[in-house]
Amino acid sequence: MNYSHITDSMTWSYSRITSYEDCPYKFFLKYIRNISGRRHFFSDYGSFMHLIIQKYLDKELTKQELPDYYLLNFKTNVIGKAPNKNIFHNYFSQGLEYLKNIEEENHEILGVEKEISFNIADKIFIGYIDKVSKAEDGIIITDNKSRALSPRSEKSKPTKQDQELDKYLRQLYLYSIAVEDEFGIPPTRLVFNCFRIQTHISEPFVPENYEKTKDWALGSIKKISEESEWKPNIEWFKCKYLCDVCDNCEYFQMFGGKN
Ligand code: SF4
Incomplete structure (x- = not known):
């Protein structure tokens, strides 16, 4: 079914458009059915790092305070489970190293x-x-x-x-x-x-x-407004670890997806 009556008056963003490019069915679940997404390791980690960098640029945290803030708050902010120990190790240690060596803002x-x-x-x-x-x-x-x-x-x-x-x-x-x-x-x-x-x-x-x-x-x-099929684009890693509406995706469940 076509939902141009919804998309015609929609407020757009880069992520809305790329969500459709990534998987039309994901767009359908998120923005037509308005299903709120679940948290994942990668999105939690990205949001946590953005928050710390923002606090640094807003001068709420000094450079010296960044590593401690990261260590004290990592567990409560990054709740999603990493796909494996190596990925967790890399992301965790790379985030810490970055904050230890963060460059002074000179603009x-x-x-x-x-x-x-x-x-x-x-x-x-x-x-x-x-x-x-x-x-x-x-x-x-x-x-x-x-x-x-x-x-x-x-x-x-x-x-x-x-x-x-x-x-x-x-x-x-x-x-x-x-x-x-x-x-x-x-x-x-x-x-x-x-x-x-x-x-x-x-x-x-x-x-x-x-x-x-x-x-x-x-x-x-225009393409989204003309869409009527909303086909899924199933790729195991992406569906399981990156798609925030995977719990509500029947195609992923049929594919054997469990969370
Ligand atoms: S789980 Fe996969 S197929 Fe289903 S909506 Fe998300 S990206 Fe699309």
């Missing part, structure tokens, strides 16, 4: 976990920008990522990792609309702070990609 901060709202054509979008700052060369949007993205290869033919980076950059191009609305100019750089691997990936803002991202967003919304 003017314009916003942390900044709530934004913007339009593309008649569609309303919302989001939260992890950090907006002002450097000598202009405004920077930074996104904190637990995912270990690879810096651009600079090869003539884009690698799989380059394509992945471009996919994630769409989020920051969308957020650039709100930055341009507020400050009168778009950002000059889009940065991923891949904290687990202590790597900053800084990409120049490319006007052509900005326009392409707006087209992508509107094209995706």
Whole structure:
């Protein structure tokens, strides 16, 4: 069945669109049936790290206090079970190392976990920008990522990792609309702070990609509005450890999924 009567008046976000791209049935459960998601290790961990970085940037915690805060609060914040001991070990120790070595902020901060709202054509979008700052060369949007993205290869033919980076950059191009609305100019750089691997990936803002991202967003919304099948996209690891509505997914249960 088609639900354009719901999607036509929906408030959109990057994660709503990518939720559909990831699995149409997940979009259906989350945003048509409004099923609230369950917690998982990866989302708990990401939210906990975002919270600590926010507290540091807001000067609620000093650099020296970060490791203790992490150790004292990890267990109560990261409730979801990791897929295995190795993954738990890596994530736990990499988070701690990052906080021990966190770099001093040397740019003017314009916003942390900044709530934004913007339009593309008649569609309303919302989001939260992890950090907006002002450097000598202009405004920077930074996104904190637990995912270990690879810096651009600079090869003539884009690698799989380059394509992945471009996919994630769409989020920051969308957020650039709100930055341009507020400050009168778009950002000059889009940065991923891949904290687990202590790597900053800084990409120049490319006007052509900005326009392409707006087209992508509107094209995706059109596709979602025309959807009527809501097919599942079952991949065991993703369904079990990343999908927050897996408990309500009949397809995953049929596939043998238990939680
Ligand atoms: S459990 Fe898998 S198939 Fe089911 S909604 Fe989630 S991602 Fe889709």
